Amino acid sequence: MKMADLGDVRLHYRIDGPEDGAPVVFANSLGTDLRLWDPVMPLLPAGLRILRYDKRGHGLSTCPPAPYSMGQLVSDAERLMDLHGFKDAVFVGLSIGGLIAQGLAIKRLDLVRAIVLSNTGAKIGTRDMWADRISAVDSGGIEALADATMERWFSAAFRKTPELELWRNMLTRQENAGYTGCASAIAGTDFYSTTAALRLPALGIAGSEDGATPPDLVRETIELIPGSKMHLMRGAGHLPCVEKPEEYAEALTGFVRGVGHI
Numbered sequence: 079m080k081m082a083d084l085g086d087v088r089l090h091y092r093i094d095g096p097e098d099g100a101p102v103v104f105a106n107s108l109g110t111d112l113r114l115w116d117p118v119m120p121l122l123p124a125g126l127r128i129l130r131y132d133k134r135g136h137g138l139s140t141c142p143p144a145p146y147s148m149g150q151l152v153s154d155a156e157r158l159m160d161l162h163g164f165k166d167a168v169f170v171g172l173s174i175g176g177l178i179a180q181g182l183a184i185k186r187l188d189l190v191r192a193i194v195l196s197n198t199g200a201k202i203g204t205r206d207m208w209a210d211r212i213s214a215v216d217s218g219g220i221e222a223l224a225d226a227t228m229e230r231w232f233s234a235a236f237r238k239t240p241e242l243e244l245w246r247n248m249l250t251r252q253e254n255a256g257y258t259g260c261a262s263a264i265a266g267t268d269f270y271s272t273t274a275a276l277r278l279p280a281l282g283i284a285g286s287e288d289g290a291t292p293p294d295l296v297r298e299t300i301e302l303i304p305g306s307k308m309h310l311m312r313g314a315g316h317l318p319c320v321e322k323p324e325e326y327a328e329a330l331t332g333f334v335r336g337v338g339h340i
């Protein structure tokens with residue numbers, strides 16, 4: 079178990095794979111921690127050096143008081159990568175992790191050679207929507223959002239499986255301030271013009287049943303980047319790496335190979 083002391087926050091992270099492996103970074107979504115990627119990890123090719131981490135206020139990382147800015151979240155990823163010599167990496171970001179990927183690619187192209195924008199957008203939701211969610215958590219805790227969140231995260235078929243409870247527990251065990259802090263960061267982020275200026279290999283991944291960032295939003299975002307590709311996962315919700323890890327890993331592997339990273 080590893081913690082990186084970044085001054086204003088300490089981040090729990092994990093690195094797997096050989097020291098000389100091709101660098102890949104995974105950034106997870108609101109209300110989840112680095113275990114989001116557990117189902118996909120054993121399905122990825124050998125030869126990757128993989129960095130995963132818990133965003134501030136999530137998982138085992140410390141939880142500074144809310145609100146947070148997207149600038150802080152991008153800087154957390156940047157400092158963690160600098161600390162561990164991750165350069166020229168493929169950065170895979172899901173949902174708010176995809177916003178972090180866009181922000182990092184805009185700021186530090188030396189760190190990011192290609193991005194995967196999974197179940198995300200250049201802008202997610204509206205300020206009013208996030209303000210409503212933040213006040214719901216402030217008054218009723220994350221539990222107040224849990225049922226509606228499961229409907230956005232997972233397809234109807236997955237919601238009938240016993241595994242649902244694990245992911246619901248992951249959500250409700252995050253700190254309130256971690257959730258609302260990151261929600262504020264999302265509310266204040268619109269990357270449309272900056273993402274349209276990006277020139278790097280990019281893959282969009284969407285779930286046909288995604289109730290948070292539907293396929294049209296992912297497509298509209300990925301199409302801002304010339305030459306990008308799109309992979310639609312049928313029958314999956316907002317977290318396709320959980321629902322269909324084999325297909326997700328195959329899409330990632332094809333992309334990582336296609337850009338000559340391995």
Ligand SMILES: O=C(O)CC1=CCC(=O)O1
Pocket residue numbers: 106107108109172173174175202227230264290316
């Ligand atoms: O709506 C949700 O709970 C899903 C989500 C939106 C942004 C994010 O990171 O997760």
